[in-house]
Amino acid sequence: MATQSECELALRSLAQRLDDVPLDLRRKYVVTRTLACRVPDLDVVFLARLDDGGIEQLRCSQGPDTAGAQVRLAADSDDLLLLIAGELSPPAAWATGRLKVEASVLDLLKLRTLL
Template sequence: MASVEECRAALVKLVAQFDEIDAADRARHVVERTVSCRVSDLGVTFYGRLHHDGLDPFVEDPPANGKQPDVRLTIGSDDLVALVEGELDLARALLGGRVKIDASFGDLLRLRRLL
């Protein structure tokens, strides 16, 4: 099981990977959304925001407005690290039940194009 620090580092790397996506692609596929990433085996949830300029750094404090995030990801700590490192395919992880994404169908299609 990966630690909270390893998960935090993986999310920092994910933010950096989103920064590398071509600005035109982001403009075409990104709609501003709030995001949560619940690491199921550690009992911790990280919160961020996806927008045209990229992905804001994840924090452990929920949004002050109290609203549910638009996109909710649930994943185990080892799978989060493996996914960000490119060792785990998102589609296979979804089909295998290792990752759960709760989002609108449109958001799922947009995210698929970016990941």
């Protein structure tokens, strides 16, 4: 099982990858959204805000509450690290129940284009 710190570091690296996407593409595909990534085996939720400036205000909260987020993801800590490292395909993880997603189809398509 990965640690909370490892998950946070991985999410920050994902935020950095998004920062590296050209601004014109971010403006084209990013709509301001609140994000929540629940990590059930650690009983934590990482919350953030996504806009054309990137992923901002990343913070960690204890417990399972993701109700206020517009885009909600859930994955165990090891799977989260594999997903962010590109070693686990998001569609395959979703199809096998290793990744749970609650978001509009349009949001998912736009995020997939960017990442």
